[in-house]
Amino acid sequence: MIRVNRGIAIDDSEITFEFIRSSGPGGQNVNKVATAVRLCFDIRRSPSLPVDVRDRLLRLAGRKAGENGVLTILARRHRTQEANRRDAVKRLIALVQLAGEKPKKRYRTKPPASSRQRRLEAKRLRAQTKDKRRAIRSTEE
Secondary structure, eight states: OEEOSSSOEEOGGGEEEEEEOOOSSOTHHHHHOOOEEEEEEESTTOTTSOHHHHHHHHHHHGGGBOTTOEEEEEEOSSSSHHHHHHHHHHHHHHHHHHHHSOOOOOOOOOOOHHHHHHHHHHHHHHHHHHHHHSOOOOSOO
């Protein structure tokens, strides 16, 4: 059981780990040992997540969640399977915690009169500056 916060705990059976060979430098160790970890978590079918958290998590995951709603996290920073596994779980927990926070409700506000006045004054000064750049028109036509 992975405890995310007070209200959310993800069961271990909902997460699958796949160990694969890591890319990049590392010599013989990279070629022989499957140290990278691919963590898969089905967001849409998870009974552990409330509906609103599910929706926010799908939006936050972006391309990490495929068309079918399965979140895939690839961890290959470390040289051992266990360290990469911990890293993948830590990243999953951080993402779910972020999705668990309810967004603040935004209240519409009016700009104060002083800022409206400053804006209009700046526009007037800018218009004067541009007006002075114009060619002088003759009035004898």
